[in-house]
Amino acid sequence: MNLTLKVWRQKNPSDKGGFKTYKVNDISEHMSFLEMMDVLNEQLAVAGEEPVHFDHDCREGICGSCSMYINGRAHGPQKLTATCQLHMRHFNDGETITIEPWRARAFPVVKDLVVDRSAFDRIIQSGGYVSVNTGGVPDANEIPVPKQIADEAFSSAECISCGACVAACKNASAMLFVSAKVSQLALLPQGKVERKSRVERMVAQMDIEGFGSCTNTGACTAECPKGISQENIARINREYYNAKFTSDNV
Amino acid sequence: MSWITQTFSSTIGRKLLVAASGLFLIIFLIGHVSGNFLLFKDDGGQAFNEYTQFMTTNQLVQVVRWLTYISILTHIIVTIILTIHNKKARPVGYAEAHPSANSTWSSRNMGLLGTLIAVFLVIHLGNFWYKMKVGEVPLVTYESEGTLRDLYSVVLFSFSNLWYVILYVVMMIFLALHLAHGFRSAFQTLGWRHKKYTPIIEKVGLAFAIIVPLLFAIMPVYIYIITR
Ligand code: HEM
Ligand code: FES
Numbered sequence: 001m002n003l004t005l006k007v008w009r010q011k012n013p014s015d016k017g018g019f020k021t022y023k024v025n026d027i028s029e030h031m032s033f034l035e036m037m038d039v040l041n042e043q044l045a046v047a048g049e050e051p052v053h054f055d056h057d058c059r060e061g062i063c064g065s066c067s068m069y070i071n072g073r074a075h076g077p078q079k080l081t082a083t084c085q086l087h088m089r090h091f092n093d094g095e096t097i098t099i100e101p102w103r104a105r106a107f108p109v110v111k112d113l114v115v116d117r118s119a120f121d122r123i124i125q126s127g128g129y130v131s132v133n134t135g136g137v138p139d140a141n142e143i144p145v146p147k148q149i150a151d152e153a154f155s156s157a158e159c160i161s162c163g164a165c166v167a168a169c170k171n172a173s174a175m176l177f178v179s180a181k182v183s184q185l186a187l188l189p190q191g192k193v194e195r196k197s198r199v200e201r202m203v204a205q206m207d208i209e210g211f212g213s214c215t216n217t218g219a220c221t222a223e224c225p226k227g228i229s230q231e232n233i234a235r236i237n238r239e240y241y242n243a244k245f246t247s248d249n250v
Numbered sequence: 251m252s253w254i255t256q257t258f259s260s261t262i263g264r265k266l267l268v269a270a271s272g273l274f275l276i277i278f279l280i281g282h283v284s285g286n287f288l289l290f291k292d293d294g295g296q297a298f299n300e301y302t303q304f305m306t307t308n309q310l311v312q313v314v315r316w317l318t319y320i321s322i323l324t325h326i327i328v329t330i331i332l333t334i335h336n337k338k339a340r341p342v343g344y345a346e347a348h349p350s351a352n353s354t355w356s357s358r359n360m361g362l363l364g365t366l367i368a369v370f371l372v373i374h375l376g377n378f379w380y381k382m383k384v385g386e387v388p389l390v391t392y393e394s395e396g397t398l399r400d401l402y403s404v405v406l407f408s409f410s411n412l413w414y415v416i417l418y419v420v421m422m423i424f425l426a427l428h429l430a431h432g433f434r435s436a437f438q439t440l441g442w443r444h445k446k447y448t449p450i451i452e453k454v455g456l457a458f459a460i461i462v463p464l465l466f467a468i469m470p471v472y473i474y475i476i477t478r
Contacts, residue, residue: 006345019345072348098346105339170349170358171336173261203262212339213261213332215360216435222352231443237262238441244257 001027001093005040007052008100010109013116017109019098029089033076034059034066036088053112061085061225064160067167068113069100074164074223082162082225102163104172106209117163119209120177126205127198128181134190143189156183158226165220165228171212176220178206179236180228186239196243203240261335264328269439271325272432276458278318283465290472295402296392302401306382326368333361356427357435363428370421377408409473418470422463429459 002025010017024040031039034056041051057065066083070076076086091097099113107115157180165176182199185191191198214233221230257263285305288298305311349358356363381387381404390400408414433455437443442451 008345069344072344072346073351100344100346103340103342103344105341168352170340170353172339173336203260204256207261210339211261212336213265214439215336215357216431216438217353217357219349219352230438234438234441234443237265237439240260240262241266241441244253244263250253 001029001088001091003027003036003091003094004096006096006098007040007113009052009112010101012111013108027088029087031088032059032084033068033070033086033088034084053110053114055114056084059084062160064162067102067115067117067162067164069102069167071098074102074167075162075225079222080225080227082160082164085225102167104163104166104211106172106174106211107163107166115163117161119211120161120163120174122209123174123178123202123205124181127194127201128185130185130190130194132190132193145188149187152231153184153187156180156187156228156232159184159224159228160226162225164223164225166211168219168223169212169214170217170219171215173214173220174206174209174211175214175233175236176224176228178202179232182236182239183232186235195239196247197249199236199239199243200247200249203236261332264332265439267324267328268332269436271321271328272436273440274317274321275325276429276433276436278314278321279462281314283462286466286469289402289405289469295390295400295406296395298402298405299390299392299398299400300395302382303395303398322371326364329361329364354431357431360428360431363424366421366424367428370417370424373417378404406473406477409470410477412474415470415474419467422467425466426459426463429463430456433458 002023005022005024006019007022008017009020022040022043024036024043027036027039034054037052037054044051055065055067057063059066061082061084064082066075068075068083070083070086075081075083076090078086078090101107101109101113102115102117104115106119107117110116159177159180161177163174163177166172166174169175182195182202185198186195216230216233218230221228258267285301286298288301289295291297378401382399382401385399387399387401387404389397390403391397409418434448434452437448437451
């Protein structure tokens, strides 16, 4: 298939940037979106132009590096799919595809389609871990965790921190990300010890980074490649009120 | 910063204020629509005027009245702060975006809908509430009740104007859209989400968003028709 690509090009964080239009021909429908971008970049390299910079690593939907806003949707038109897992068969021959970086004050553009997502790292650093001594590996049945709770924690832990929730939200809110990270720990025994101060610190950091607040539009879950549920956002709200009104941190 | 100011200057803490005030306003709407039903009583407005008298004199009602003032002010101030904050969170927008693929129109336009409701509130309060406060309301004497302020005649006069009727009906559409998202959203904000109850809350919310504004909208239409 032959495609026209409208790609955001921006030299550096302070450059104004703008769209450039490219044509790519003979794209196989079995290619992934990133392989199609590789074809474009080879073409640009041959022509002596600077390739389009974009984040990618595992290319199998688990690392959360890839981050493209394709045709007005985070990670493109396919549900539950990261850009690297998106195949060209979901596009039509002759189509014009618009490719933009994630847009958020907290995710400044570094270059072209690459944005700086270290705000997420700083939120994790503020409390997204277990720091109490949990000892060695306990006997499997020593700490009973009901299957239902384990599954719930696991479904929260599926978050790959790609930032599609922020990109899709009209408020550029990070609530889905932060709520998944708070949930996966708050649900399990080892994480419960620090649950109150954890949620307080992570929400404080989320606000410092300049993400928006949650209007409950549900756009984040709809665009999330892992389908992280709105359940998490209800939970972080509960966790936060509970922590604020009952923790010892004054 | 004390923990209280810290809580209510966080995004989640502020949303708690929006949800709590929004739910209080929802309860207020139930009371308001029920009371106004007396407009339909075919007694020349006596029952309505007696109700108005009760609402302006009963001590307990005055407490609820002040809670309503506080709720609406809290709701407006905090949502303005949040909406500005949210706009700033994305200084550069997308060239191409398809938000209707992932969310409802009303959920994305709560600020616009709220502003329209606020404009309506100013007109609405100026028309009835302000007139009651400064006493620009004629008096009427009933044999059983004595002399009361005749707000009913003010209502009749207002809604004999077609433009006023149209304004009220259109504004109730905006209220319906605000509630269509707001009702369910408030429960999510409070963290009240449960496999058993959330589907019920969503259905009740939708029914509420249709029925209450519809009942409000019928009133000016009815008055317009009977004053013809
Ligand atoms: C009778 C009048 C009103 C009722 C019953 C009402 C009810 C609600 C409810 C229940 C919510 C959901 C709260 C949540 O998401 O947790 C809400 C949200 C909202 N309301 Fe109202 N509201 C009213 C008037 C207004 C007015 C006058 C404004 C004008 C500023 C306004 C602006 C907003 C905004 C912007 C939101 C969304 C906030 C967000 O989630 O980011 N509302 N309203
Ligand atoms: S490149 Fe790892 S998730 Fe897409």
